[in-house]
Amino acid sequence: MANLSTLVHELRERIAASSSTPNRADDFGLEVRFRAFLPNLLHDHVVPSSSVNEREVVAVLKLISITARNFPGVFYHGKASAVLPVIARILPFFAETTIQAQHGVIFETVGSLLSLLRTGARDAYRQFFLDAMSVVEDILYTASLGTDTSSFVESTSINLNCFCESLKGIFEDPDHLVDLPEVNRPTNGSGILINLTGKKRWRPFATWIIKLLGRCLAEGTVYVEGLISMSDVSAACSLLCYGDADLQMACFDFARIVGLVIDDIVPYQPLIQSISTILSEDKQGLPVFRNIPYDTSIGGCLNVLYSSCCDDVVKLTAADMVGIFSQSLWRTKSMELKVSLCNAYMRIAKICPSHIWRPEILVDMLSFPEPCFALIDCFKAVLSILGPDYVGGSLPGMGSSELSNKSIETSRIGEKRPFEDLDIVKKKRPKMDGEIVSSEADIMVECKKPHVKICETEETYANNLHNLLVSFVGCLKASSIRADALRPEVSLTALSMLCIAFCRYPETRLSMVIFQEMISWIPWIYEQAKKGSSISIDISIFLEGIHNILLLPSKAIFKLVAPIFGWMAGRRGGIPAARDNREQEEVEEIAALSPRTSTVHLLVVEDSLGGLHEKFDRMMDSLETLT
Structure with missing residues (x-):
């Protein structure tokens, strides 16, 4: 034992000295x-x-x-x-x-x-x-x-x-x-x-x-x-049927690695079906073997499988994956699985017809108490596939400067569907049936999804999604806060996610309404901050949405946001000149660098909105110079 101690001591000294004398x-x-x-x-x-x-x-x-x-x-x-x-x-x-x-x-x-x-x-x-x-x-x-x-x-x-x-x-x-x-x-x-x-x-x-x-x-x-051959990979993955959680995670990780380095020998369809079967067991809460590491392992594997498999495999597995999409996204605590589910959904949407991927389910998922920001990319993909003019409700030949003044018109055959006034929509809300996935008390009863039948045309699905979004955005008004409504932080986060998605397509009626609702929340946030409210919101996602609005090159956008910043200036007694550019940079740092998942107390909002005010002033000056 003395010899061992001496050797170990020498090994330790040599390792410590290896950086200075490597040989x-x-x-x-x-x-x-x-x-x-x-x-x-x-x-x-x-x-x-x-x-x-x-x-x-x-x-x-x-x-x-x-x-x-x-x-x-x-x-x-x-x-x-x-x-x-x-x-x-x-x-x-x-x-x-x-x-x-x-x-x-x-x-x-x-x-x-x-x-x-x-x-x-x-x-x-x-x-x-x-x-x-x-x-x-x-x-x-x-x-x-x-x-x-x-x-x-x-x-x-x-x-x-x-x-x-x-x-x-x-x-x-x-x-x-x-x-x-x-x-x-x-x-x-x-x-x-x-x-x-x-x-x-x-x-x-x-x-x-x-x-x-x-x-x-x-x-x-x-x-x-x-x-290694496909039969070897199949043998390893077949142990999924006989293993416990640890063995199953090892199989998922192995399939992920194989898919990354040798993608032509992976049994894609059986693996995807196994994953959808496991996720479908989530009925009354997660099974005992489902935890964050387990779901993360599934997520990493699913992401590789769906990004590498051929279109035929996507078509064969699409219905099962869409069937477990909403429930799994709600239940899991693994961000890796959430992202992989959203990526799979986007691939399905690009390949399969609308009645398979059911775009209306995305609206329900915006109401989840724990937001999934990967849904923003899902909405962007859906808008691109169904057509932003159809989903957003713009009319042929309408420019952004006309959006806020155009009266409501009845759509005719061949025209994009116009956006209806929110108050009218609330009066003509379609009959509701069925509850949304979440059973949380903060999900509005009024925001249950309308029944949408399987449709033959993409345009019809786009119009149905349009109606759903109109109804849902109507539930997200700052003035709609009440006991039976969505919690303010849920409403604000959902609206912010829609805002970021629709900023890619600002030339629609729905985009302008979403932007207007975003701006209308600023006084409420400001007042909560002044009161020292204990409500916590993910302010970074909201500021990112506002940031994206202010970057849009449209006079209509500046006219839309000008009154609120005038209101802010009046409430604050005018915004003084920036001190060493600190206020000018503050909100940009928050929007660009802060993790979306961080929760920021409302007391920090006031200075951030002041920074937005000054940023808006600079952008207005730039616009006047250009025009």
């Missing part, structure tokens, strides 16, 4: 001494069993990992006979339940050794990858037995002899560092004998083998990409 001459002697000591260290402390000393194993494995990264000479700079026996001695720990909490440490140690093997013995690295794929197929067979003969699988001892080709002849090499424990030696031939009896042993072992495959594929793509 010290005495490294060779240190590596030789540690290499001589390593077999005894592994023999005494790294022995897979149910009575293993977890603390000792973890300490030794961490030491090996550090040594592999910093002193590769201990392992002859990646020689197969030096690296593989150590890996073979460590791998059985993945099946030991008593040390399951430390499987991450084991994984990092094996990963460090594999990185060393990749640089020193590429053929051995490739063979290890092939053997690992064979292990997955063997485990899949073991798992499938459980569906028919569960009692047999649970009660009968199952010992898997694996990595036979990788270890063939390795232990005859005089440079091999350590032998296998007797319990892991096969009676005939080469390989590692691993006890995989029961789900508690084979599931974690399969999980970490798949993770190792993903790591090999991600870090050593050029060496192994030609070794």
Whole structure:
């Protein structure tokens, strides 16, 4: 033990000094001494069993990992006979339940050794990858037995002899560092004998083998990409049917990595259908295995699948994905899954007819208590596909300067649908049926969606969406705040998201109404700030919406916002000149740099709106100069 302490102390000193003297001459002697000591260290402390000393194993494995990264000479700079026996001695720990909490440490140690093997013995690295794929197929067979003969699988001892080709002849090499424990030696031939009896042993072992495959594929793509086939990927992904949450996450991550580096061998349709099935189980709250890491894993996989698959796969899976879109977006806490669902929806919208992707569902999702800002891109895509003039309600030949003065006209065949006055729409609101997805108390009863039948034309869907948005925007007025209405922060966030989406298409009636409603909220926010209200809002998304409005090159926009800034100047007694440009830059910094998800207390709003006032004045001056 004294010798070990001395070696560890020397290793620590050498690592600390490596930045200043990267190639010290005495490294060779240190590596030789540690290499001589390593077999005894592994023999005494790294022995897979149910009575293993977890603390000792973890300490030794961490030491090996550090040594592999910093002193590769201990392992002859990646020689197969030096690296593989150590890996073979460590791998059985993945099946030991008593040390399951430390499987991450084991994984990092094996990963460090594999990185060393990749640089020193590429053929051995490739063979290890092939053997690992064979292990997955063997485990899949073991798992499938459980569906028919569960009692047999649970009660009968199952010992898997694996990595036979990788270890063939390795232990005859005089440079091999350590032998296998007797319990892991096969009676005939080469390989590692691993006890995989029961789900508690084979599931974690399969999980970490798949993770190792993903790591090999991600870090050593050029060496192994030609070794993997669709049947191999299918075998790994088939374990989704038999695994627990950890194994399923490993499968999703593996499929994501494969899709990123070799997209033509991924079974896209079965994987997407598996994901939609898992998400469809979300009926009365998330299943017990669904948490943020799990949903994030699904989200990363789904994003790659839907961005890489062919159009036919999108068409075949579109109905299922749209069916779980709203519910999953509402329930999940994973931003990765939310973004991937929105990206999938946009791809579906670009390829499939409107009755498949049902644009009306987007309006409901604006009312969710926890906003998803990726919906902004969904609205932009829908506006582009259905036509901003149809959804927004502009008329042929109408310019932006006319939008605020044009009287309401009845649309005729062939014309874009005009935007109706909000007060009239509220009186002529269509009959409602069914409740929106959220059961939260803050969702307005009046904002339930009208029944929309499957339509044959995109124009009809655009008009229906137009009516929905008109009705919904009418619920978002600052003057509509009351007990049975949406909470102010929900209304303001929803309106801000619509504002950002419609800023791309400002030449419509609906755009102008949304912009006007955005501006109308400023006095309310101002008054709440003056009162010291305890209401918290995501002020950054609102300021981003205002910022986008002010950047629009339209005289009508400036006429629209001029009165409110005049009101602000009167309330504040006039806005003084900027001090060192601080106020001028403040709101731009908030809109550009603040995370959208940050919550800002209303007390900080007043100065920010003052900055907007001065920014507006500068833009008006610029406009007058240009005209």
